[in-house]
Amino acid sequence: MTGAASPHRKLLAAGCLLAGLGVAAGAFGAHSLEGRLSADALAIFDTAARYHMLHALGLILLGLAAARWPDAAWHCPGLLMLCGIAVFSGTLYALALSGIGWLGAITPIGGAALIAAWIWAAWLALTHP
Template structure:
């Protein structure tokens, strides 16, 4: 499959978009929020951007793997990774900007999804490629 909607291209595009947004978020945090948020909130925001960028690269890698081994089942761990980074980083961004404490209780769900996505991807790599 080589069309623009093929699974590996969708994963690559999602990873690239997530990376671009992560760079924008990091720059926003470093240049616009410094002095406006307490240091602990800035650290939370930085963690969100860092994890977003790392998992954007993960999605790109899964897209490359899907191009190389199209039948290995990369879409499911990629979707889980995308959901995980959305919940993990999203709740951290919201927590840093709003100070709403209960958001911190939701963040580990995103982290668990990220861990599961990496384990699932490892399983796919070992059993289906």
């Protein structure tokens, strides 16, 4: 295969890679951080890993939708979801590990991006043949 990967393959690949990282993050939190972080910090880390994994699966679904309906712009909510994962889960991981409280103020930006990605995907599903 030559040339650049199609948008749906990029979404699928990103989702698969992020799902693998989500498993690794969950395992790291469960096996390496217990006893090193407070219960609250572990709960924050667990939330980050859970949303990370769920939205990695969402990226895979968007990739499958893009393969099925290539005329719709599925890559747009995919990019938004990718950014949402990075900001939402990334700031929570950093908050749990560092204790830097102001990171929690950035987290809702990632959450808003995730919500917007799902709404955008729903709109595409309803409006594109």
